Amino acid sequence: MPLHHHLIAGERLRSNSTRSNINPSNTDELIGEFSEADASHVDLAVQAATRALPQWSRSTPQQRFDVLDFIGSEILARKQELGTLLAREEGKVLAEAIGEVARAGYVFKFFAGEALRIGGQAIASVRPGMEVITSREAVGVVALITPWNFPIAIPAWKTAPALACGNTVILKPSELTPACASALADIISRSGLPAGAFNLVLGAGVAGKALVEHPQVDAVSFTGSIATGKSIAQHCALHLKKFQLEMGGKNPLVVLDDADLPLAVECAVNGAFFSTGQRCTASSRTIVTEKIYAEFTAALLARTAQLRVGDALDASTQIGPVVDLRQLEKNLSYIDIGLAEGGKLLIGGQRQAGKGYFFSPAVIENHDAQARINQEEIFGPVTSLIKVKDFEQALQVANATPFGLSGGICTTSLKYATQFRREMQAGMVMVNAPTAGVDYHVPFGGSKASSFGPREQGGMAMEFYTRVKTHYLA
Ligand code: ADP
Numbered sequence: 001m002p003l004h005h006h007l008i009a010g011e012r013l014r015s016n017s018t019r020s021n022i023n024p025s026n027t028d029e030l031i032g033e034f035s036e037a038d039a040s041h042v043d044l045a046v047q048a049a050t051r052a053l054p055q056w057s058r059s060t061p062q063q064r065f066d067v068l069d070f071i072g073s074e075i076l077a078r079k080q081e082l083g084t085l086l087a088r089e090e091g092k093v094l095a096e097a098i099g100e101v102a103r104a105g106y107v108f109k110f111f112a113g114e115a116l117r118i119g120g121q122a123i124a125s126v127r128p129g130m131e132v133i134t135s136r137e138a139v140g141v142v143a144l145i146t147p148w149n150f151p152i153a154i155p156a157w158k159t160a161p162a163l164a165c166g167n168t169v170i171l172k173p174s175e176l177t178p179a180c181a182s183a184l185a186d187i188i189s190r191s192g193l194p195a196g197a198f199n200l201v202l203g204a205g206v207a208g209k210a211l212v213e214h215p216q217v218d219a220v221s222f223t224g225s226i227a228t229g230k231s232i233a234q235h236c237a238l239h240l241k242k243f244q245l246e247m248g249g250k251n252p253l254v255v256l257d258d259a260d261l262p263l264a265v266e267c268a269v270n271g272a273f274f275s276t277g278q279r280c281t282a283s284s285r286t287i288v289t290e291k292i293y294a295e296f297t298a299a300l301l302a303r304t305a306q307l308r309v310g311d312a313l314d315a316s317t318q319i320g321p322v323v324d325l326r327q328l329e330k331n332l333s334y335i336d337i338g339l340a341e342g343g344k345l346l347i348g349g350q351r352q353a354g355k356g357y358f359f360s361p362a363v364i365e366n367h368d369a370q371a372r373i374n375q376e377e378i379f380g381p382v383t384s385l386i387k388v389k390d391f392e393q394a395l396q397v398a399n400a401t402p403f404g405l406s407g408g409i410c411t412t413s414l415k416y417a418t419q420f421r422r423e424m425q426a427g428m429v430m431v432n433a434p435t436a437g438v439d440y441h442v443p444f445g446g447s448k449a450s451s452f453g454p455r456e457q458g459g460m461a462m463e464f465y466t467r468v469k470t471h472y473l474a
Pocket of ligand 1: 145146147148172173174175203204205206207208209210212223224225226228229231232
């Protein structure tokens, strides 16, 4: 049975305590045993990152380019194999899993280029004979804490800009998906990066907490739940560490009377159910104006009924399993909550037979925008249907949650599309496209309770991973 360990100072290090990693499509299949860190392993990793910082923070853009380009190339060359591992570990269907791996590869390639573009500004001084320039420096030792739903892409989109800016890194991936992170660490360890500039610590929230609270950690980038995000924010604010949070969503897809119906149905199905709804950008609310409501609902249910749920590695599967039993039980409990508060279950919402955590994609109708099913993030293939009178009410309902990650609209009206883009309170707005699915080189992030701090991905990612220095020359 494969046994996987932390990567600290360039060496694989084991813990006495380990955790089994199970395939959610087939719970008889063990993917591996993984070391489980406590505070002592976290400390070793932070010490290694601290020792590596002087060298890596002074590395040249060419060295950084070469390392990141190597990592990106190997990921892309092995996307089939790594995608298969991802599908087995997390349950994403194979085509999506390979797509995610490719995304991770391109992210490293993108930030290889960004390493060459780090620059500053020359600013005219108000004082005669004085020159002022700004430069960007590494923040220092950064902790990256990642969730299970994109087990290679999110570690990639945090690690690549962190290294491109000359920081040293400790990655603590989700305890549910250590295999993808371990495979990534293996590639990074052969990239020419100095030992200790990247460290991997496997384990659960205890390890994450120890990492955040380590006094030598200068910055924390986190993606996960709101509760954890808030606890990280509290600690970092108190200890003046830089932090960045990506958390939940309750993303709306608005469908107006004038929408292209087949396109709107595809946007709804893709956004709500693909990746088993386990995307923070999933559209978990479908808000539909009244004239198209009956026709849209009938078409959505017909399309949903055709979706094939099953083993992530089976080529005919469209919806893979839920990641684990806890999440499956959460999905089921939200179906109960939805029914108890007066919602109508129009399709799905049941556990399906098989050796995995299979759950049929669900549509719940409840027109009360304040119902829990319309307010709380579920993180499963569940969307609610909300009937509204017109565009104005649709926009008002779309904005009526604490979240603001992504929002979509299906319409052929330029006027409404434009107004929606302007007035939707979200970090990302989509017109005639699913709420999920953001290119790897553009800013990713939300507003309101969904995110905190500078954007991730794209050129803007450099904001978090650098500090600005102002220089005066007389
Ligand atoms: P999810 O519900 O998606 O698992 P979590 O916020 O619990 O969301 O987990 C996201 C990541 O945060 C995981 O890597 C997890 O181990 C880590 N984590 C959980 N609790 C803490 C904590 N108190 N401090 C730091 N990291 C944590």
